[in-house]
Amino acid sequence: MTRAGSTMARAATGRRIRRGLAAAGLLAASAAGPARAGEAALPVAALGLRPAIVETYGMPPPPARVPEAAQALFAAPPPALPRGPALGSAQLMDAVAIAIGESDLVRSSAAERAAAETRVGRAWAAFAPTISGTAWIGSDPVAAPSIHDPGKSAGLSVALPLLDGGTRLFTERSAESAARAAAADVRRVTEGVALETINAAVELNFAVRQSKVLEDNLRDLVRLQKAVRGRVAAGHASQGDVADLEAELNDVARGLVGAQASFQKSQTVLAAQLRQAAPGRVVLPDLEAVPRHGLDRLAALTRARNSGVQAGWHRYEAAAEARKAAAGRYLPRLDLRADYRAVQNYRSVSSPAGLTVGLQLNVPLVELTTLADIREAGELADAAMHRAMAEDRRAVTQLRIDWVEFQSAGERGTFARRKAAALRAAYAAKVDQYEIGLLPIDDVLLTRRRLVLATLEELEAGNARFTAIARLALTAGLLGEIVGAPTAEASLGSSLNQRVRRGDVRSR
Secondary structure (H helix, E strand, C coil), rough: HHHHHHHHHHHHHHHHHHHHHHHHHCCHCCCCCCHHHHHCCCHHHHHHHCHHHHHHCCCCCCCCCCCCCHHHHHHHHCCCCCCCCCCCCEEEEHHHHHHHHHHHHHHHHHHHHHHHHHHHHHHHCCCEEEEEEEEEEEEECCCCCCCCCEEEEEEEEEEEEECCHHCCCCCCHHHHHHHHHHHHHHHHHHHHHHHHHHHHHHHHHHHHHHHHHHHHHHHHHHHHHHHHHHHHCCCCCCCHHHHHHHHHHHHHHHHHHHHHHHHHHHHHHHHHCCCCCCCCCCCCCCCCCCCHCHHHHHHHHHHHHHHHHHHHHHHHHHHHHHHHHHCCCCCCCCEEEEEEEEEEECCCCCCCCCEEEEEEEEEECCCCCHHHHHHHHHHHHHHHHHHHHHHHHHHHHHHHHHHHHHHHHHHHCCCHHHHHHHHHHHHHHHHHHHHHCCCHHHHHHHHHHHHHHHHHHHHHHHHHHHHHCCCCCCHHHHCHHHHHHHHHHHHHHHHHHHHHHHCCCCHH
């Protein structure tokens, strides 16, 4: 049903364009093919291609192997996008949720976060005691009466680190900070996918509305064409007026072709993100609550909630804790050790089992590699701090730029709307004046062209304002709550990926 609705929407738009072109007498010219059929096929040599590419660069590598898990994800159908009755329309938030769930970038980022959380568990394991066992069987020339006397021994060692200069503690804190940075990266990637979907939906709606404006203009010019031909037949106008109007019709038809191409490209982008047929129109939500926070409040939210900023500062915390862990390696280490060893020879009396318990102290005196590691960790911590500061400044700067774009787009839309209203009245008056012979056709066509441009400028300003608000929400860390990204992210790891691991989803 969704593919049929989208196909019907594209077909309806194409039929409207063809009807307008046919009314203007332009369909035959646009449908004309190449002048000669032989021009369609050209020899490769005529294109100037080198035939010895294989000899120069070698044979291409064999195709890469696609794992079964990836094949299963390719074959698994995505959730169906709910469609409305008008042109197969869909809600933007539904499309964004599906795009996030189907994004391989989000899945990759979530897997990296899981790996970072696993490293936290590994750091915690360093606090547990270490247990190891040994076993040996063979000849023992030292303990046995004869060199050929075989023997066997077994041992068990338990080591519990007591003091290590804080190396384990700082390593665990560094791993936790790295895991928080990975979680912030998941949010950043998720919001980026959401913004890409929003931009594609806005471009799709603009192409639809642009086509509607140009179709209305084409129909109005066709009606004006009838009036011009009537004046030419009555001897009140020349064939030059007809030629001017025909040139204007061709210009509008060219714009219609471009609008249809933009519509198809936007649908292609959305279809790739949704892994299904794109809708013919997207219903945009109301985001006016975002700019009501004000610029100062949004700047404070940016420093507190922006995923890129938070990821940068978490990485600095991880690097700072790693520097402390490296410094702890140059401090004394105290371990509690317990060793149990039993030895037996076949030709001699068995040795009694031996159990030793004691404290082992290791004091590093000269270890140049540790000093180099401490210095390297300090430089890496400084680098992470400066990157976090740069990301903080970049985010605040981008917020202020988006705020300026939001305000200017609103003002441009207001002036474009007033301009279109004035030109609409001027155009109606000039058509009446042309019909009674007071104005040339050029003035009428110029006013009509300015009216169309003002209408399109109003649409562009509205789109620019919406996308600027969406970027404001993204920079301030509000876009995730608006589009429901946490819910989509939480459902991601528990649905399709787990089904693939269990084998419920099979590759074709």
